[in-house]
Amino acid sequence: MKLIQRNRRLRSNASIRSLVQENTISVNDFIVPLFITEGSNVREEISSMPNYFRMSLDLIEKEVLELWSLGLKSVLLFVKVADDLKDNKGTEALNPNGLMQRAIKTIKTTVPEMLVMTDVALDPYSSYGHDGIVKDGKIINDETVAVLKKMALSHAQAGADFVAPSDMMDGRILAIREILEENSFTDVGIMSYSAKYASSFYGPFRDALDSKPGFGDKKTYQMNYANSKEAITEVLQDIEEGADIVMVKPGLPYLDIVSNISKFVEVPIAVYQVSGEYAMIKSAVKNNWLEEIPCVMESIMCFKRAGASLIATYFAKDIALYLKESKV
Ligand code: PBG
Numbered sequence: 001m002k003l004i005q006r007n008r009r010l011r012s013n014a015s016i017r018s019l020v021q022e023n024t025i026s027v028n029d030f031i032v033p034l035f036i037t038e039g040s041n042v043r044e045e046i047s048s049m050p051n052y053f054r055m056s057l058d059l060i061e062k063e064v065l066e067l068w069s070l071g072l073k074s075v076l077l078f079v080k081v082a083d084d085l086k087d088n089k090g091t092e093a094l095n096p097n098g099l100m101q102r103a104i105k106t107i108k109t110t111v112p113e114m115l116v117m118t119d120v121a122l123d124p125y126s127s128y129g130h131d132g133i134v135k136d137g138k139i140i141n142d143e144t145v146a147v148l149k150k151m152a153l154s155h156a157q158a159g160a161d162f163v164a165p166s167d168m169m170d171g172r173i174l175a176i177r178e179i180l181e182e183n184s185f186t187d188v189g190i191m192s193y194s195a196k197y198a199s200s201f202y203g204p205f206r207d208a209l210d211s212k213p214g215f216g217d218k219k220t221y222q223m224n225y226a227n228s229k230e231a232i233t234e235v236l237q238d239i240e241e242g243a244d245i246v247m248v249k250p251g252l253p254y255l256d257i258v259s260n261i262s263k264f265v266e267v268p269i270a271v272y273q274v275s276g277e278y279a280m281i282k283s284a285v286k287n288n289w290l291e292e293i294p295c296v297m298e299s300i301m302c303f304k305r306a307g308a309s310l311i312a313t314y315f316a317k318d319i320a321l322y323l324k325e326s327k328v
Helices: 007-011 016-020 057-069 099-110 141-158 174-181 199-207 230-242 253-263 275-286 292-306 316-326
Strands: 030-036 043-046 049-055 074-079 114-122 133-135 138-140 163-165 189-196 245-249 269-273 310-315
Touching: 007 016, 030 043, 030 057, 030 099, 030 316, 049 057, 049 199, 049 275, 057 099, 057 316, 074 099, 074 199, 074 253, 099 114, 099 141, 114 141, 114 199, 133 141, 138 141, 141 174, 163 174, 174 189, 189 230, 189 253, 189 292, 199 275, 230 245, 230 253, 245 253, 253 275, 253 292, 269 292, 292 310, 292 316
Parallel strands: 030 049, 030 074, 030 310, 074 114, 114 163, 163 189, 189 245, 245 269, 269 310
Antiparallel strands: 043 049, 133 138
16 A cells, blocks of 8 residues: 555654643642541541542541642532531531631641632532522522622632632622622632533432432523533633633533533633542442543543543542652
C-alpha cells in the first residue's frame, strides 16, 4: 500500500504519543468531597460507597493534612445533620455554631491554604429531605432563596472560600452574590451547580447524609435528563448572576452536556463524578470485573476531553496517590 496518511505514526511509541496528547491530568484538577458527622474519632464507611467515610471533625483535621500533603488543594463539604435538628425552614443551616460552620473553621485553621467549598442546599437540614422549603406539597422557590442566601453568608462568615449552591432554585446565584457583596465578602467565590439533573445516580450520597426525599422526587427543581438546551440557559444565567465556576452533574452520562456548554462559556467548568458513578466502578472492581485505577483515570480524562477543567470525585485521593507513586 502507498498511503499518504498513516494515523498510526503518531501512536507508534510512548514518546510520540505523549508529545501529541491533547489533555493531561494533574493533582490540581481535583475537588475532594468530604462527609462530616458529629462526635469524636468517628469514621463510618458509607455502605453504598465502599472505602468512603463519614468522619468527625478531629479525623477531618488529619484527613485534610493528608490531602494537602498529596497536593490536593480543595475540599467540598457536606454535613450529616441529626434528625432532631431538621425542620422545614433550614434553621440549623444558619446556626453560626452548626457542624458546617465548625467544619469550615477547623479546616481553615488546620490548613489555611486549603480551598474550602461548601454545599449550599437545604436537604441535609430538611425534615422533608428536599433542597427547599415545602408548602402544600410543593418546594417554594423565593422563600427558599431567602434562606439559602443567609446560609451562604454564614459559610462565608465562618471562612469558606467558595460556596456551592446545589439546590437549583431560580435566582439563587444573584441573591447570594448580592448578600456577599453587601457584607464585603467580595473574594468569596460561587461555584454553581448550574446544570444539575434529576438523576438516580445520587442514591449512595443520600445514604451518606441520610437525606432521601421523604415524598416525591426532585424533578420540579433539578433538570430533566432528556434535555440539553436547557443546560445552556442555566449556565448562562448563572454566569450573569455572578457565578465564578459552573458545574455539570452527574459526570460520565452527561459528557455531551459538558462538551456543549464548553462551546458557550468562558468560565471554568466543573464536573461532578457522583456517588452512583463511584459505586458502579467500585462494585465492578470488587467483583474483579474492572481494574480500578485504569478505569478511574480513563473516566477523568474523558471529563477533561469533554471540556471540564475541575473534577469533583470521590476517587480524588486515590488518583493523587497514584500520580505521586507513578510520578506522571
Ligand atoms: C444536595 C446534593 C446532592 C448531591 C450533591 N449535593 C444530592 C441531591 O441533589 O439529591 C449529589 C452528590 C452525589 O451523588 O455524589 N443538594
